[in-house]
Amino acid sequence: MLPDRLVSYSIAGALVVPHFLGAHDHPWLRSLLEEHERFVGRRQRDLDARLRQPLPCESPPGKLKLALEVLRRLQRGQRNAGMVPPRRARAMVFLGAAGTADAPAAVLAKVAASLGVTASDLRDSLFADLPGERLVGAPGQPVSAVELALRGNLALVQRLLSHATVLRIDVEGNTRVLVRHTKWRGLICAVAEQIGQDGASLEISGPFALFRNTRLYGRALGELIPLLAWCPRFRLQAECVLDGRRLTLQLASGDPIFPASPPRQYDSRTEERFARDFRRLAPEWDILREPKPITADRTLIFPDFALQHRSDPGQRWLLEIVGFWTPDYLARKLASYREARVARLILCMDADRNCADTDLPPGALVVRFRRRVDAEAVLRALRSVENADGGRRGTGDVVSGHGDRRILDAGHGVQTDHDAS
Amino acid sequence: MLADAPNGVNFAAAPGVLWDHRVCAYRAPASKYSALKRWLLAAGVRFEDISNRPRYAQAAWSDVDLRTYQEAALSAWELAHRRGVVALPTGSGKTRLALAAMQRTQLSALCLVPTRVLLEQWSKEISAVYRGLIGCYGDGVRRVAPVTVATFEGAYRHMNELGGRFDLLVVDEVHHFGGGLRDEALEMAIADARLGLTATPPRDPGTATCLRELMGPTVFELAVADLAGGFLASFDVITLYLDLSSEERSAYANLSAIFRGVYADFRRAAPEANWADFSRHSACTSAGRRALAAWRQMRRLLSFTHAKQRALRSLLERHRDSKVLVFTADNDTAYAIAREHLIMPLTCDISRPERADVLEHFRRGDLRALVSARVLNEGLDVPDADVAVVVGGALGEREHVQRIGRLLRPSEGKRAIAYELVTRDTIEVGQARRRRRGLATRSSGQL
Numbered sequence: 028m029l030p031d032r033l034v035s036y037s038i039a040g041a042l043v044v045p046h047f048l049g050a051h052d053h054p055w056l057r058s059l060l061e062e063h064e065r066f067v068g069r070r071q072r073d074l075d076a077r078l079r080q081p082l083p084c085e086s087p088p089g090k091l092k093l094a095l096e097v098l099r100r101l102q103r104g105q106r107n108a109g110m111v112p113p114r115r116a117r118a119m120v121f122l123g124a125a126g127t128a129d130a131p132a133a134v135l136a137k138v139a140a141s142l143g144v145t146a147s148d149l150r151d152s153l154f155a156d157l158p159g160e161r162l163v164g165a166p167g168q169p170v171s172a173v174e175l176a177l178r179g180n181l182a183l184v185q186r187l188l189s190h191a192t193v194l195r196i197d198v199e200g201n202t203r204v205l206v207r208h209t210k211w212r213g214l215i216c217a218v219a220e221q222i223g224q225d226g227a228s229l230e231i232s233g234p235f236a237l238f239r240n241t242r243l244y245g246r247a248l249g250e251l252i253p254l255l256a257w258c259p260r261f262r263l264q265a266e267c268v269l270d271g272r273r274l275t276l277q278l279a280s281g282d283p284i285f286p287a288s289p290p291r292q293y294d295s296r297t298e299e300r301f302a303r304d305f306r307r308l309a310p311e312w313d314i315l316r317e318p319k320p321i322t323a324d325r326t327l328i329f330p331d332f333a334l335q336h337r338s339d340p341g342q343r344w345l346l347e348i349v350g351f352w353t354p355d356y357l358a359r360k361l362a363s364y365r366e367a368r369v370a371r372l373i374l375c376m377d378a379d380r381n382c383a384d385t386d387l388p389p390g391a392l393v394v395r396f397r398r399r400v401d402a403e404a405v406l407r408a409l410r411s412v413e414n415a416d417g418g419r420r421g422t423g424d425v426v427s428g429h430g431d432r433r434i435l436d437a438g439h440g441v442q443t444d445h446d447a448s
Numbered sequence: 449m450l451a452d453a454p455n456g457v458n459f460a461a462a463p464g465v466l467w468d469h470r471v472c473a474y475r476a477p478a479s480k481y482s483a484l485k486r487w488l489l490a491a492g493v494r495f496e497d498i499s500n501r502p503r504y505a506q507a508a509w510s511d512v513d514l515r516t517y518q519e520a521a522l523s524a525w526e527l528a529h530r531r532g533v534v535a536l537p538t539g540s541g542k543t544r545l546a547l548a549a550m551q552r553t554q555l556s557a558l559c560l561v562p563t564r565v566l567l568e569q570w571s572k573e574i575s576a577v578y579r580g581l582i583g584c585y586g587d588g589v590r591r592v593a594p595v596t597v598a599t600f601e602g603a604y605r606h607m608n609e610l611g612g613r614f615d616l617l618v619v620d621e622v623h624h625f626g627g628g629l630r631d632e633a634l635e636m637a638i639a640d641a642r643l644g645l646t647a648t649p650p651r652d653p654g655t656a657t658c659l660r661e662l663m664g665p666t667v668f669e670l671a672v673a674d675l676a677g678g679f680l681a682s683f684d685v686i687t688l689y690l691d692l693s694s695e696e697r698s699a700y701a702n703l704s705a706i707f708r709g710v711y712a713d714f715r716r717a718a719p720e721a722n723w724a725d726f727s728r729h730s731a732c733t734s735a736g737r738r739a740l741a742a743w744r745q746m747r748r749l750l751s752f753t754h755a756k757q758r759a760l761r762s763l764l765e766r767h768r769d770s771k772v773l774v775f776t777a778d779n780d781t782a783y784a785i786a787r788e789h790l791i792m793p794l795t796c797d798i799s800r801p802e803r804a805d806v807l808e809h810f811r812r813g814d815l816r817a818l819v820s821a822r823v824l825n826e827g828l829d830v831p832d833a834d835v836a837v838v839v840g841g842a843l844g845e846r847e848h849v850q851r852i853g854r855l856l857r858p859s860e861g862k863r864a865i866a867y868e869l870v871t872r873d874t875i876e877v878g879q880a881r882r883r884r885r886g887l888a889t890r891s892s893g894q895l
Contacts (some may be wrong), residue, residue: 114802117792124790125815128768131790154783157797213608216469230470234449234608235632237468238477243604243632270728 028246029186033096035089036187036269043267043274045183047283048176055086058171059094061161070108090179097179101166108162109155110148114400117153124259177285184252187276191265192236195366196251199226200259203317203329204290205251212247218327220320226260227320227327240268244413251279256286283387292316297400298331298348304402311337311407318345323367328360334373334409344392344409346373348400364391373409375400454493462487474882478611479662481638484790499612499638510577511683515679519543521668525549525643532667533622533644533659538853540675542645543573546618549643551577556594558639560603562621565800570597570620585610600630607636616641619663623650623846626659634662647853648846672849672856680856681834683864687880689872690755700749700874703742710739712754751877752781753838756869760837763867764789764817767835771810774819775851777840783820785839794820825850832857836866840876841883848883 035046048056059082066074078095087220107113119142131305132146139149154160188194198205202218208299209216209231231251233244248265255261258280265276278284293299293316305314318333336342349360364372371392378395392408394400450459453474464480467473476484481499488495503768506806514522518541521534530553536542538747550557561570564587571582574595583596585606592613617637622644625631634642644663650656660666676682692700714726721729764772776782779795786793792806792815803823807830809815824830825847836855841847855864870880 114799117802118805121786121790121792122809122814125817131788135788150787153787157783217470232470234468234475235477235636237466237470237475238464238635239632241632 028189028249029093029096029182031186033089033093034162034186035093036056036183038272038274041273041275042274043187043269045180045187045276046090047183048094048179049283052086052090052176053172055082055084055091056094056175058082058084058170059086059091059098060175063098064165066163067165068162069198071161071163072161074163075098075159081441089223093183094175097175097182098166098170101170101178102164103167104164106164107155107160110144110153111142111152113152113154113156116149116155118150120153121171146181161407177283180283180287181253182345184276184278185246185249187267187269188249188252188265190242190267190269191245191248192240192268193230193232193266194248194251195264196229196231196255196261197221197226198229198255198258198261201257201290201317202227202229202320202327203252204254204257205229206329207294208251208254210249212244214244214247218320220327222412224435236432240273253287254290255280256284257290272378288314294331295348297398301348301400301402301405302332304400305334305405309406313337319385321345321367321369328363328367330372334405336413342409342413344371346375346405348375349377374406375405450476450495457493463492478638479635482640501670503565508579509554510579512544512548512551512577514544514548515541517670517679518548521545521551521670522548524668528664528667530616530641530643531664532642533646533649533663533665535646535649535660535666535669537670537672537680537856538593538647539680539849540670542647542747543570546620546643546645547574547577549618550574550595552614553616553641555641556613557596557616557618558603558637559595559597559609559618559728560600560620560633561597562600562624564599565803567597567599568800568804584841599634600624601836604630604633607633608782611636612638614639616872618642619855620645622646622659624664625662626650626657627652627657628658631658631662648849670694671693672853679858681858681862682866683852683855684753685852685866685868685884687868687870687884688759689870690753690759691872692874693754696749696753700746703749706742706852707739710735710817713776714872723876744780746875747777750871750874751777752784753871755871756839759867759869760785760839761789763835763837764791767865768816770816770835771813771833772817772837773824773830773833773851773854774817774834775824775841776819776821779821781840782819782821789817789819791817791819794818794823796823798823824854830854832859834864836864838868840869841879844879 037044037046037050059078062077062082063074066077078091078298082091115163119138120135123138124131127134129137134148135149140147141148184305196205206216206218206229207228214231214233218232219228221228231248233241233247235241237247255263255278260280261278262280263278265278267274267276293302302314302316305312313335316331316332317334318330319430320327320329322328330345330347332346334344347360347364364374373392373394375394378397392412394405394408449468449471450465451473453459459467459474462474462476463483464476465474465484468475473699476802485497489550517536517809521536522545523532525532530549532666534542536545546559559570559574561567561772567584567586567636569582574582574597578595579589580595581593583591583593584598585592586594586599586602590602590606596610596614598606598610614637617634617639617828619625619642623646625634625644627650642663649666649669650659672680691697710730711726714721714729718725718729727740730740760774774782774785774791776785779793779797782793782795785791792809794803794806806815806818810818810830818824818830822826833855834886836851838848841851855866868880868884870876
């Protein structure tokens, strides 16, 4: 993470406005990249000395330092130019000097002779591994001025968010990626549906934020930023404490931030294999990853898949794979589905979870699995229901009363609740 | 978190408890765990404690012998209900005191240390008297055991995993807490027994109060002078006042004029403000930035003046048969001295394995001198140095006390000497006076 001294922003009322690198900075960023390339293989301190002089285009000093730091982090491992490995040189020279009353020059000459190098080379080797003495390396991959600007902006925002206590994000699409990240990082994420809109509102903070304006979660909050680029639309407000003042940082889709690499499409191999198997087995069905979340009480549930018949969109099922989770998590998840009372829900349950049938949501079709979800069993189950129902219900319908719960052990056909008991 | 809290109980009165609307439950910081349990019992509330119960350190401990003052310190801590800070000078065996606390209480213990070097050092010391597995959190390792050592940073990041597992919290160099930075690490631990160790307890009332809340009061304190000549070596501090060359004086005067003009204006406008306020304020104006730049250049100029170079050469020559530590204000000066006098530098740029090798050579006497800016300031076990030359310092009295402490490991007939190089008629005079004041209040006629 960037040091605070490289973070440049201004304050407008209660808002903190980051000084982004933009198109107007691209000319000097290009000059910087050219200079950097020219110094590849030379000492870092020579490049530092060059950059203390002006570039051909005017470059704001604060932004230049930011860009330099980002560029430095993109470099491959830096080599040093010592004729003698520096650690060996130090051991021989300093131990040699301690054991004699000779003058330093004489010690250097004696050690250099024993190593077969000149005293000057030996002197240069002594600290050739210090940051300023290492050789400038090329970035791991070619970097353009545009990319350097975007990476600088990401680093800037992430550093500002290290001072954040809570994030509020209104987001459309790809919400699941954000929620998954917050869960993984131990944050608390309250998700609410946006009334009348096709999105969700997230309020993200850490457990300890209840007691103090802690920076404990700043790094985890900052990690969300590159993920936002994969949400078609978002608006973010972060409450930050900077210099003792409570300020708000705002970001929205279109802000020039470097995106994360594409988020993983599947949470697990189990999901990935199921999607692949299902596509192969049922070409007449679409399998949609991460369908629109559904409301349960005051929160949202994110089903893993929606299965929709191509020629009859009314045949649409939500599918959730419940794999290896803690009992508490499972209980909460099932309670949410019971609360949501969603029709046409398929729950693929890990057979080792030992879940009681009474815990399952009414109307859900349950397919138990071990290690691999049997796509054929899922298809068989939903076809049998569709044939029986004649396509009367649509997804999102609320189940009235306690409908039959159908439980299927993979490969054993469909059973009713009564049969299963 | 208090899940499914019963109705009819006023949880607002419970210690540390707040309503967490995000999860619709009552929540309290882990540090209130014991107090909250007592409150619940006193209030007659039936509850199930589903916290991750601490495990006991059952592996065998060897006896840990203590000196008389260490025994007294441990007793004071026990009498304070195993909660408090012990302040002892550098080199007086604080780690050993902590080992005795762990051995005698037999509690599962989490030891927090400021650096990765100290992580290794503590693990090594514990392994000498404890035969069980020693956990480690820091330096890329995450291993929990009934006795675990963690860096401050490792604990700060992972206290949600560690905080509920230990009954005893030992914090080395505890003066780093209380100022707000990483204090959460102590608040997120359920350990009721807490032992803080320091050579330099904080003096700022706000920090001291906060530290008292986190760790308990200072239960035992000894100054350098209380132990010098007995358990610690006797020592002398000699201040050498030096002059700037005419070129240096002229440059210094110019820089000083730029700085003082802006600083004086600021002090007039905000007499109560501190240096941090000045830095923040100055960064917003071009005159302020120039003043800060001038300040930095003044510091750089004073860091290793011609007179200091000559004085250091002379002192190294005079004490060429002694073990000498040279302390500088910054790494650049340390490297300059290393190049000129062929003295091994110990800085943050030198890898830890190499540092360990260097210290071993110094211990054996193969190396007679080391030069360092900050690495040797705190905690590192540096044996048997008997001369220190303070060429410059940046961190005030605490740093000075820690540096002098490096000389105080006792040996037969030892009398250590610390030289301070101070440039006349510069900001160094005031700095030296302030840091000596810090040392003097912790000692007596020995100085």
